[in-house]
Amino acid sequence: MGKRFKVACVQLNSGQSVKKNLDQTLKYLTKAVKLDANLILTPEITNIVSLNQKHLLKETYPEKNDPFLKKIKEFAKNNSVWVVLGSIIVKDKNESLYNRSYLISNKGVIISKYDKIHMFDAIISSKEFYKESSIFTAGKKVKIGQTPWGKVGLSICYDMRFPELYRSQVAGGAKIISIPSAFTVTTGKAHWHTLLKARAIESGCYVFAPAQCGQNTPKRKTYGHSLIVSPYGKILKEKMSGTGIITCKINMDEVDNIRKNMPSYQSKLLKRTIS
Secondary structure (H helix, E strand, O other), X not given: OOOEXXXXXXXXXXXXXXXXXXXXXXXXXXXXXXXXXXXXXXXXXXOOOOOOHHXXXXXXXOHHHOHHHHHHHHHHHHHOOEEEEEEEEEEOOOXXXXXXXXXXXXXXXXXXXXXXXXXXXXXXXXXOEEEHXXXXXXXXXXXXXXXXXXXXXXXXHHHHHOHHHHHHHHHOOEEEEEOOEOOEHHHHHHHHHHHHHHXXXXXXXXXXXXXXXXXXXXXXXXXXXXXXXXXXXXXXXXXXXXXXXXXXXXXXHHHHHHHHHOOXXXXXXXXXXXX
């Protein structure tokens, strides 16, 4: 396929019903294929939005038996399209829950998978606070995956506040960064655009950030504003509100050009011994 392709970021309003979320996801994946997308990305927690541990354990599956994941793999194969399933909640045999992202090839094969490392343990206000570490098991490994257009660094939402993660991915050859999210409205208004542009600029990578939006549950509302950002930090496309799709034609030569002209991704400090 060379260095040019079309990317699509899907903006969803996932809720507490896995079946309804799957129907919504397949609907927009199908629309993205009709728009000739080669790579499609979905948001964080595509399969279910809930912070109730008992509810999550009841509604989710181990990876090998997960019907949601199976359907997305089948879709990728049947439509010959690459998919970053932003994240779904899966559980292991010990009933530990993981927030996991998947890079799936156009053959329906999982190329890489990543468990969210940085848990969103944050106090937004006296009425809004989160402690993901009480529900999910944090990942431990930085992951990238090969596509026909270059390596993709996998991450999830709150990870974007930790630039060292992306430095590690760039060191491993990443030229695209995936940041599927379910951002709060408060932090979204304050930080969303700034953080994503910063991650693109400092890494010299394209940043693809599909997002959850709207009232997902009675107690959870997300920011939306899915973004496609150039390696220079320019916002190429944005879906401000509501469910839907944004697409953009990508030329990977831009990564090489930006890095050649402004090689800030090559940190000399990372090569030095701290004393």
